[in-house]
Amino acid sequence: MTYLTIKNINHTYFTKTSATTALSAVSLEVEEGEFISFLGPSGCGKTTLLSIIAGLIEPTSGSVTLENKPVKKIRGQIGYMLQQDYLFPWKTIEENILLGLKLTKRLTEENTQYTLNLLKQIGLAGVEALLPKQLSGGMRQRAALVRTLSTKPKLLLLDEPFSALDYQTKLKLENLVSETLTRFHKTAILVTHDIGEAIAMSDRIYLFSSQPGRVYKTFIIPEEFHTLSPFEVRNHQAYPELFQTIWKELESLEANTTKHQTPS
Template identity: 45%
Template sequence: MNEILRLENVSLNYHTENGEITALKNINFSAEKGEFIAIIGPSGCGKTSILSMISGLLKPSEGKILLDGKEVSSPNDRIGYMLQKDELFPWRTIEKNIFLPLEIKRIKTKEKKDEVYKLLCKYGLKDFIKSYPKELSGGMRQRAALIRTLAPSPELLLLDEPFSALDYQTRLEVCDDVYSVIKNEKKTAILVTHDISEAIAMSDRIIVLSARPSTVLNVHVLDTNKDLPPIKRREDANFSKWFEILWRELANEKK
């Protein structure tokens, strides 16, 4: 495998009315092509800030973020960022929502449109191309949002709590769906989640952040069976061991 992303001594300070706060301090980690990484940590420790910096929307106060060895300085087509809320525009049909990034980037070619239609068919949205977001279930909207993120063909996907708006049952199903799309399309993914089980069920590696000012507390390489889809991986013999380890690490950070 080869490396796609590297964070080198990344720190981030926010300037507020009450002075400067250090959100992140000396963050170092890297991601290999095709890898699925989860980032977990206490609320407010800087998980979203890390994704915003990787996406090029926010500049580190110190350190470097390298995509294939080149410093990220502005938003980049090779990176897709899926926010916590599906953020589909209610007045646009599913098709028009998904084409939006292609229109903005002026790359709405016939070839790209065909690719999007293929994804919509493959992931069960064929009959909803002309529907409005409100006519879809939460899970279908999430899949549509993922296809919109995938439309410009990014290599690296950043997912910020993408399932948090869903009920538990749907969440498990959508998790499986999203995971299979990411694996089939051979993407690299970085998932931010509050949910320890979700992190274990989906990822190859988990990065645990400390409370603020946050540093990388631990990086765990999971020994679960990666050939299993997330729902099945919850039954893996090593699943509860990892849950216990991560639970303790996070509980210590809250003290």
């Protein structure tokens, strides 16, 4: 049985004067434990699709199911990590990472210890009593990851979670997140503009075209990459060729998008 099924998703945004189709006939399947990425030109509907998968937006038509259940009925089992950490500045790190458990009424002693242990495993031992402003950007994103994982989500959605970080911190967090998700056998979907990041972290990459957004091409990441850390993937001899292949496809899509936007 397929773990996550996205079937014939269409979505149109309506205003009083216009209708804009963001997604058209998007269908794909994700197996448990897989890490997939969405790439594409700006405005191709990647984040809209992520919000539909999260159950935050009802699609105009089509369906999304996780373990054969509609996602809108199991929102509490889907974790969402964003570009900003959204830690509450007046709460301690411990209070922040336990917030999801508190809101879902699962703040038991067992779950609290699980979350605090996860904080230690992710390299943040001793920061429990600190405020977010006392941590670096990378440390705050790690705390945000712990908060997301604290509720033991079945599916993790990552919307450009490293894009606001400096390059060195970004590479370190790619490794950390990849290792953490593999250890806990989590299924994840990443939205990114970074081709290298998508190759380094994914099992599969879906390249989207825009106006409207639809799956244009699927790239299967080589099997030999799967046992490597994201940093090691970037240094693999097969990496440059795959990067160039995806780069050319993306350049072509962006050129077509620009051409269609230019008045004749």
